[in-house]
Amino acid sequence: NAGVTQTPKFQVLKTGQSMTLQCAQDMNHEYMSWYRQDPGMGLRLIHYSVGAGITDQGEVPNGYNVSRSTTEDFPLRLLSAAPSQTSVYFCASSRVAGGIETQYFGPGTRLLVL
Amino acid sequence: DAKTTQPPSMDCAEGRAANLPCNHSTISGNEYVYWYRQIHSQGPQYIIHGLKNNETNEMASLIITEDRKSSTLILPHATLRDTAVYYCIVRVARTSYDKVIFGPGTSLSVIP
Numbered sequence: 001n002a003g004v005t006q007t008p009k010f011q012v013l014k015t016g017q018s019m020t021l022q023c024a025q026d027m028n029h030e031y032m033s034w035y036r037q038d039p040g041m042g043l044r045l046i047h048y049s050v051g052a053g054i055t056d057q058g059e060v061p062n063g064y065n066v067s068r069s070t071t072e073d074f075p076l077r078l079l080s081a082a083p084s085q086t087s088v089y090f091c092a093s094s095r096v097a098g099g100i101e102t103q104y105f106g107p108g109t110r111l112l113v114l
Numbered sequence: 115d116a117k118t119t120q121p122p123s124m125d126c127a128e129g130r131a132a133n134l135p136c137n138h139s140t141i142s143g144n145e146y147v148y149w150y151r152q153i154h155s156q157g158p159q160y161i162i163h164g165l166k167n168n169e170t171n172e173m174a175s176l177i178i179t180e181d182r183k184s185s186t187l188i189l190p191h192a193t194l195r196d197t198a199v200y201y202c203i204v205r206v207a208r209t210s211y212d213k214v215i216f217g218p219g220t221s222l223s224v225i226p
Contacts, residue, residue, distance in 0.1 A: 004157075033214075042219060043216040045215065090157050092158075100163060100207070101208065102160050105158045106157050
């Protein structure tokens with residue numbers, strides 16, 4: 001299994017540009033989520049999904065859109081990039097079994113908005 | 115989910131045991147303690163979880179106090195590669211997903 005994969009690894013955008021961060025998992029997990037991490041800070045939840053066709057907002061959803069058309073993929077869209085969105089973005093998938101939830105994270109996408 | 119409190123940073127000598135504390139004084143009976151770590155520039159990695167009994171796996175041991183108000187993650191023989199931020203999270207046992215909020219964690223530095 002490849003686990004959770006993210007593309008691209010690095011991206012530079014100009015203010016106002018749009019882009020999509022890709023995330024895919026091959027573990028057949030129902031649950032997926034997006035986090036951002038700013039320098040020296042902890043992880044903050046952007047959006048999450050509990051299954052195909054179902055998404056919800058996390059702590060910091062403004063400026064980001066998500067959709068979940070398949071179990072495997074959970075793309076994150078920046079419609080109009082702003083310098084405040086410079087960050088490292090992590091995608092995660094998780095399973096719940098016997099009351100226990102274990103999250104698996106991707107390697108991250110490093111985004112710089114100029 | 116109950117809140118947790120961790121020291122912001124700790125040092126540990128290479129080869130020694132690293133003991134990372136976590137306070138969760140408001141934990142309820144059906145809440146589990148989870149530990150994750152994040153090595154620099156990588157995604158977080160699950161380490162271990164427990165309810166009330168001490169747990170051990172190939173990565174670490176988890177010691178939970180009898181009143182469950184605190185716990186300690188133990189890395190028995192810390193190596194330089196264990197330098198990372200360690201997150202303690204308390205979560206209710208659930209049958210479906212609910213969002214996970216990571217706190218600032220403890221930054222562990224393993225010193226040669």
